[in-house]
Amino acid sequence: xxxxxxxxxxxxxxxxxxxxxxxxxxxxxxxxxxxxxxxxxxxxxxxxxxxxxxxxxxxxxxxxxxxxxxxxxxxxxxxxxxxxxxxxxxxxxxxxxxxxxxxxxxxxxxxxxxxxxxxxxxxxxxxxxxxxxxxxxxxxxxxxxxxxxxxxxxxxxxxxxxxxxxxxxxxxxxxxxxxxxxxxxxxxxxxxxxxxxxxxxxxxxxxxxxxxxxxxxxxxxxxxxxxxxxxxxxxxxxxxxxxxxxxxxxxxxxxxxxxxxxxxxxxxxxxxxxxxxxxxxxxxxxxx
Amino acid sequence: xxxxxxxxxxxxxxxxxxxxxxxxxxxxxxxxxxxxxxxxxxxxxxxxxxxxxxxxxxxxxxxxxxxxxxxxxxxxxxxxxxxxxxxxxxxxxxxxxxxxxxxxxxxxxxxxxxxxxxxxxxxxxxxxxxxxxxxxxxxxxxxxxxxxxxxxxxxxxxxxxxxxxxxxxxxxxxxxxxxxxxxxxxxxxxxxxxxxxxxxxxxxxxxxxxxxxxxxxxxxxxxxxxxxxxxxxxxxxxxxxxxxxxxxxxxxxxxxxxxxxxxxxxxxxxxxxxxxxxxxxxxxxxxxxxxxxxxxxxxxxxxxxxxxxxxxxxxxxxxxxxxxxxxxxxxxxxxxxxxxxxxxxxxxxxxxxxxxxxxxxxxxxxxxxxxxxxxxxxxxx
Numbered sequence: 001x002x003x004x005x006x007x008x009x010x011x012x013x014x015x016x017x018x019x020x021x022x023x024x025x026x027x028x029x030x031x032x033x034x035x036x037x038x039x040x041x042x043x044x045x046x047x048x049x050x051x052x053x054x055x056x057x058x059x060x061x062x063x064x065x066x067x068x069x070x071x072x073x074x075x076x077x078x079x080x081x082x083x084x085x086x087x088x089x090x091x092x093x094x095x096x097x098x099x100x101x102x103x104x105x106x107x108x109x110x111x112x113x114x115x116x117x118x119x120x121x122x123x124x125x126x127x128x129x130x131x132x133x134x135x136x137x138x139x140x141x142x143x144x145x146x147x148x149x150x151x152x153x154x155x156x157x158x159x160x161x162x163x164x165x166x167x168x169x170x171x172x173x174x175x176x177x178x179x180x181x182x183x184x185x186x187x188x189x190x191x192x193x194x195x196x197x198x199x200x201x202x203x204x205x206x207x208x209x210x211x212x213x214x215x216x217x218x219x220x221x222x223x224x225x226x227x228x229x230x231x232x233x234x235x236x237x238x239x240x241x242x243x244x245x246x247x248x249x250x251x252x253x254x255x256x257x258x259x260x261x262x263x264x265x266x267x268x269x270x271x272x273x274x275x276x277x278x279x280x281x282x283x284x285x286x287x288x
Numbered sequence: 289x290x291x292x293x294x295x296x297x298x299x300x301x302x303x304x305x306x307x308x309x310x311x312x313x314x315x316x317x318x319x320x321x322x323x324x325x326x327x328x329x330x331x332x333x334x335x336x337x338x339x340x341x342x343x344x345x346x347x348x349x350x351x352x353x354x355x356x357x358x359x360x361x362x363x364x365x366x367x368x369x370x371x372x373x374x375x376x377x378x379x380x381x382x383x384x385x386x387x388x389x390x391x392x393x394x395x396x397x398x399x400x401x402x403x404x405x406x407x408x409x410x411x412x413x414x415x416x417x418x419x420x421x422x423x424x425x426x427x428x429x430x431x432x433x434x435x436x437x438x439x440x441x442x443x444x445x446x447x448x449x450x451x452x453x454x455x456x457x458x459x460x461x462x463x464x465x466x467x468x469x470x471x472x473x474x475x476x477x478x479x480x481x482x483x484x485x486x487x488x489x490x491x492x493x494x495x496x497x498x499x500x501x502x503x504x505x506x507x508x509x510x511x512x513x514x515x516x517x518x519x520x521x522x523x524x525x526x527x528x529x530x531x532x533x534x535x536x537x538x539x540x541x542x543x544x545x546x547x548x549x550x551x552x553x554x555x556x557x558x559x560x561x562x563x564x565x566x567x568x569x570x571x572x573x574x575x576x577x578x579x580x581x582x583x584x585x586x587x588x589x590x591x592x593x594x595x596x597x598x599x600x601x602x603x604x605x606x607x608x609x610x611x612x613x614x615x616x617x618x619x620x621x622x623x624x625x626x627x628x629x630x631x632x633x634x635x636x637x638x639x640x641x642x643x644x645x646x647x648x649x650x651x652x653x654x655x656x657x658x659x660x661x662x663x664x665x666x667x668x669x
Contacts, residue, residue: 223364
């Protein structure tokens with residue numbers, strides 16, 4: 001028989017171990033954030049958010065240079081991706097969760113997992129063949145579609161698990177008052193699971209926002225803002241992950257610092273998205 | 289009471305709206321002018337070689353200022369191999385490469401577009417041997433045969449008598465040599481291997497030259513930065529980089545003995561000297577191992593790639609864009625060259641500019657000789 005004291009000590013040790021492992025998990029993240037901020041903060045200035053990049057000569061001669069076009073481009077390309085991915089991903093998720101008896105479902109699940117595991121650069125290549133070559137130019141649209149390929153499987157999976165959490169009795173209630181099955185899904189199940197769905201969107205969005213590989217040969221990059229606003233969709237545009245890469249491999253130390261600064265912006269962007277997702281899930285906990 | 293307030297507010301809003309509308313109508317002429325100006329704006333897209341990117345992007349900045357933001361030239365450096373690839377895929381308006389288009393590629397282009405493609409020299413590329421030997425700075429002397437022997441894997445230590453013979457007075461360590469080369473398709477590799485091929489028949493038969501080759505020995509690095517990284521991190525390494533890259537990254541680089549027996553320290557003047565030779569009409573020529581007595585022997589052109597029939601390039605939508613592309617080409621080989629020296633690039637020799645004019649004058653949009661017209665308008669021919 002152990003004494004209370006012994007039990008308390010054992011409890012204390014276990015809690016300490018848990019805290020330690022939490023710290024260990026967080027350490028790499030904090031190191032990354034700290035390192036990026038220390039290296040990049042020097043390039044963050046008013047110019048950074050208001051000027052276009054232009055040539056490396058600008059940075060070397062101290063002329064104004066920045067990444068306004070990159071930040072706007074990222075928002076545009078990511079938004080295009082989300083607009084394309086949400087209907088398709090949610091549709092697939094509904095199919096998997098609400099029509100489990102359908103013959104195509106096992107195949108759909110395998111395909112979805114395959115798409116999820118496929119290297120992102122292949123998705124870029126696909127968008128290149130489907131959009132860039134026929135259009136004759138690189139475009140924000142092609143980049144958005146490549147990112148949609150990244151987001152679709154994540155959204156489909158998230159939708160499926162979100163819908164699965166809704167009790168079966170709600171579906172039965174809907175069917176009992178004579179609603180057709182699709183109406184039950186759209187009017188009762190999807191609204192009930194909306195927080196889970198939105199969380200899924202944000203996770204997919206944050207994941208896609210950090211991808212550089214699928215954008216290299218789709219949205220391609222641009223040193224300036226397009227001259228017409230349509231150029232954001234139909235012409236080559238700059239995106240943060242890809243610009244970060246090209247700044248990092250350039251031979252100019254000024255551009256290296258700008259690359260770190262681009263990292264800060266991207267990090268803030270992604271952290272904000274995840275924080276948003278976190279906030280929504282927490283609200284869900286209060287509601288139920 | 290609350291609704292009253294709201295009503296008043298909305299009335300005010302309507303009034304403000306009407307006033308803004310009236311003001312806008314008054315400024316119609318001005319607005320139309322702004323709109324036409326906006327519509328006249330053109331984006332030109334090019335991509336390719338990394339080495340000339342600082343020059344061409346600086347030209348883009350300058351050209352944009354010069355045209356009051358009307359023309360934006362977007363150049364992305366994706367490597368010579370990528371530039372040629374995307375040029376053939378017709379996703380870019382012009383390509384850029386340190387390797388010229390091969391006969392097979394030109395034959396394909398002839399079949400698909402009914403015209404040829406031009407290689408327009410835009411600047412000169414110089415490739416220098418870079419190394420990392422502790423205690424030894426820049427200026428180690430190499431000659432062609434020595435570089436062939438090192439890249440064949442026959443000379444494996446830095447204190448080899450062949451190296452010592454060219455560098456009397458230098459205390460060479462018994463460090464093993466690590467050979468580094470590019471792993472990606474690269475114009476720098478093209479220039480480097482064409483030099484080794486011209487020096488040694490054995491190299492030509494066994495390895496040959498191209499944007500990527502089957503290297504007998506050594507490790508690969510991706511891009512100039514990959515090669516530089518491998519050299520900086522491994523004492524005893526030797527590789528090759530473009531001169532401006534080596535200078536920017538404070539890498540030690542060697543001098544090379546040219547075909548006239550002169551030891552040439554790499555410089556922009558020595559590179560321009562190397563190009564001072566008889567050029568063929570299509571400028572598809574290698575002047576590595578140049579006969580010019582003061583020329584640096586490992587140098588070549590960087591070319592802009594454009595189609596003869598611009599209307600057959602999918603990436604160019606209309607005549608206006610084609611016209612602006614031609615204007616930019618002409619500007620970049622004439623006034624644009626002024627930017628060269630300040631950015632550390634060698635200026636295009638006069639002979640190359642002349643050949644460029646000849647080629648540009650053959651550029652067409654459907655039946656219209658837009659190249660010829662542009663040059664005539666600017667009194668260049």
